[in-house]
Amino acid sequence: MVGLIDCDNFFCSCERVFRPDLAHKPVVVLSNNDGCVVARSREVKAMGIPDCLPYYQLMERYPNSGIVAFSSNYTLYADMSSRVMAVLRENVPDVTQYSIDEAFLDLNGMDHVDLKAWGEELCRKVERSTGMPVSLGIAPSRTLAKVASKFAKKYPGYRKCCVMATEEQRVKALQLTAAVDVWGIGRRIARRLEYYGVRTAYDFAQKNRGWVRGKFHVTGERTWQELNGDSVIDVDGLDTVAKQTIVTSRSFPGMLTELSDLRSHIANYAARCSLKLRRQNSVCHIVTAFIQSNHFREDLPQYSNSAYRSFLTPTNTTTEIVGAANAALDSIFRQGISYKRAGVMVSGITSGDAVQHDLFTYDPERSEKLRTVSAALDRVNGKMGADMVVLGIQQYRDKGADGKSVKFVNAIRRALKSPDYTTRLGAFTVG
Amino acid sequence: MPLRIFKPEFSTELRLVYADGGVRAGFPSPAQDYVSATIDLNKDLIEHPASTFYARVVGDSMEEEGITEGDILVVDKSVEPHHGDLAVCCLDGEFTLKRLRFTSADRLYLMPSNRRYRPIEVTTENEFRVWGVVLYTIKSNRRRRPGTERW
16 A cells, blocks of 8 residues: 655645644745745635735735735745654655655555554654644555545545545545546646546546557556556656655665765756756755665664755756755765665745845856856757766855844845744744 | 763764863863763754754743743654643643643643743633643853844
8 A cells, every 4th residue: 555645735834833823824825025825724725715826916805814924934844844754754664755745655564554543643643743734645556545635634534544445435536536636637638538528537547448548648547557546656766746846766776875876866866856947947945855775674774864955046057956965965874874765856946037036145157157057068968868968066065054144135035934943043932 | 070071073963072081170182082972962862853843932931940031942842741841832822831730630730930920720711732842941051242142
């Protein structure tokens, strides 16, 4: 069985951990520059406020609604994310982070366990340890686990954990799920499906396999197999793009013990992430690196950890992202561990068209150079083949330690940003 | 009782060298001969990094047990709160730092350490939860220089 754990309204919940006064109040988080709504609490969704609504329209249309708005606080969100993942790793042998607020759990070999009770307890543990409410879906495939997690989130009766174990449960859940809400079926495919009379996930799963392959190729067929309970999608090795997050992670064929080896792997994953950012013309605020030992080798010491670095001015250049990823790696690397998997995640992704430069650290000349280098890399690699030209690994010293300018800059750039409760001493006060 | 000196090493891991040589008259040599182990407070005091948060004290409600404004609290959200624990509590949407007192009659009181404040009884009328248990209080024994953040 596979589990998918998903934080409930992640950005809003991060803010609420440190603001108990907002427990039942409508909360939104705004995109960079306070442009539009990117996260809504349950109360806000219930008011019918759509995602991506521009902030000024929110203020105009809902003037006395008591909605509390926050600017994006990527440092807080990345820290809370790594805490949630750390608690998961303490409790589950194989955790694959899929986005800033989701992770897949490999539950094979847990057949003797009452998964429902175990899952409820896991969700309680995460919430008690971090303050983050999470929902868990457990099913025979990843796609079904995603469906199950939506049920766990929507209906309080599941007590945060929905296990889809029987055929009857699977059929019922798929009948209640619109095709467009299935992992891997986008809006475009959903429109085509509708043309063929396929509306629910169940309609799709009932179609003939050959028909699905003919119309929607191998990816569609995989989704079809997954919906029919056959686990064929492996997120390990898949570059995933989800919820303003890009993850590149791989298992190594053997195991690695040397920092220098891990460095070059991390550098490559980071370079891939930065390429993806440039392809979609976006930039990121946060780079996270993670490393894992081989949990199948119980005879070896086990260790897994993640760390992140944030940019004052968001970026997509290979040089900066590789540098940040390796700086994060350096802080978590431990000698004497045989590493089996590593990965890089970029998050806090915003449009590259309107980048807000940090007033104090932004160096236009250097920035232009780095952009030129990245553009040249893309041109050469586009022509000559991927990874034809790559960077030597850059040494990077994190410059974010200057508390004062960070604070001031944040104040002018993101007017409604909450304090960095978890990462700045004195930001979290108790009377 | 022999004194022990903990000499800081300002590496990123915040590791402190544990010098076993006892205290000498004068000041200890920077090249201690008897360095036998290191102390990393992160490792030795923080059992659950994922659920440990640092908070700063505001106000004077715990003053009589020496917890005063500006002290740093090491708060662990994952540990089970017990009678007598110092805890960061959420009471009706507000944070409050108090000691927990469970009575035999199944009642819960939040106890201040300041005669000017009264104990608060938590009833079913209240929205209450223990946010985290304070495992350590870090206190500076110097006063801040007026008008600055520095010691």
